[in-house]
Amino acid sequence: GFISILAHHLCSGFEKLDEVKMRVGALPQYPSNMIMYNLTWSTKGLINEYCNPCEVIQNGRKIEAIPLEEVEHFSIDGLTYEAFNTSGGLGTLCETLTGQVRTLNYKTIRYPGHNYLMMFLTKELRLSNRRELLQEILEDAIPFTKQDVVLTFCTVTGWRNGYLEQISDIRKIYPLNLYGETWSSIQLATSASLCAVLDMYLNGEIPQSGFLKQEQISLDAFLANRFGCYYTQKCRHLVDPAMNCA
Numbered sequence: 001g002f003i004s005i006l007a008h009h010l011c012s013g014f015e016k017l018d019e020v021k022m023r024v025g026a027l028p029q030y031p032s033n034m035i036m037y038n039l040t041w042s043t044k045g046l047i048n049e050y051c052n053p054c055e056v057i058q059n060g061r062k063i064e065a066i067p068l069e070e071v072e073h074f075s076i077d078g079l080t081y082e083a084f085n086t087s088g089g090l091g092t093l094c095e096t097l098t099g100q101v102r103t104l105n106y107k108t109i110r111y112p113g114h115n116y117l118m119m120f121l122t123k124e125l126r127l128s129n130r131r132e133l134l135q136e137i138l139e140d141a142i143p144f145t146k147q148d149v150v151l152t153f154c155t156v157t158g159w160r161n162g163y164l165e166q167i168s169d170i171r172k173i174y175p176l177n178l179y180g181e182t183w184s185s186i187q188l189a190t191s192a193s194l195c196a197v198l199d200m201y202l203n204g205e206i207p208q209s210g211f212l213k214q215e216q217i218s219l220d221a222f223l224a225n226r227f228g229c230y231y232t233q234k235c236r237h238l239v240d241p242a243m244n245c246a
Contacts, residue, residue: 001214002193002231003106004091005222007154008215010167014158017101022090023083023153025109026186028145029174035118036111038145040186043135049108050118051128052087055094057104062094065105068122071115072107076153076170083107084115092213109151146184149174171231188230196228 003022011017028038039046053064071084089106097104121127127134150173157166173185183191197217200206205221222228 001091001197001217002189002222003089003152003154004093004214005217005219006152006169007093007156008096009219010154010156010169011097011101011158013167014156014160014165017097017156017158018164019103019155019157020093020097020101020105021103021155022106023109023151023155024089024106025081025083025151026189027109027111027149027151029147029149031111033142034113035142036114037142038148039138039142040145040148040184041190043139044131047131047134047138049086049088050122051131054085054087054106055090056085056106057094057098057101060099060102062098068115068119070105070107073112074153076151080112081109081151082112082115083109091215093215096213096215109153146175146182148185150185150189173230176230192227192230196222196225199225199227 003024007020007022011020026040028036028040031037050067052067054067056063056065058065065085067085067087069085071082073080073082075081084107086106086108089108090104093104121134121137127137152171153168155166155168157164159165173189175182175184176188177183178188197206200217200221201208206212206217223232
């Protein structure tokens with residue numbers, strides 16, 4: 001949910017939006033296999049992301065994109081990554097931004113070469129139709145690791161003060177020892193986000209009833225929270241501070 005909170009915050013600083021690109025990856029710090037990946041969370045959830053249709057806004061229209069398609073490459077801090085369509089990452093942002101943006105999409109970040117092999121498995125070998133078998137293969141061959149890193153990369157382009165402008169926010173979260181136990185970055189990122197929102201609810205900082213969209217949560221309030229602060233420089237995880245859109 002953090003990426004939706006972040007994206008909406010960046011969007012709020014523009015008079016008119018053009019593109020919103022959300023990129024997230026839970027990656028091994030030290031990939032050493034051909035697939036350039038280690039398991040860090042639910043294999044079943046991973047497979048669903050790779051195989052289910054992906055909601056996007058393209059040319060102003062809400063459509064379903066094909067998973068694993070539209071591969072792009074970029075570099076951060078000297079490391080090269082690839083990103084491609086995966087499902088489930090936008091939450092309700094498609095509904096929120098329909099009619100306001102030309103392009104909105106979410107892609108998963110991986111190391112180069114991962115997409116090619118997953119395309120082979122899911123499409124060429126048709127294992128997207130045999131997901132339990134694919135899960136068995138991955139869990140039998142790909143080791144689990146706690147030496148991971150969560151990377152979030154959000155870029156918003158739009159008009160402000162008469163100019164076309166782009167703002168990006170890049171963050172990395174690493175494993176941390178808390179209370180005598182090592183938390184992987186994916187454990188830390190997901191639990192911190194969940195606990196922050198629950199804490200804000202208990203403190204009366206967000207609505208107490210009704211449906212609450214992730215993007216309705218204030219980024220500033222989230223990061224000021226005792227749990228949300230794990231996404232900030234205060235907890236040594238911030239790579240590139242988000243530019244102030246105010």
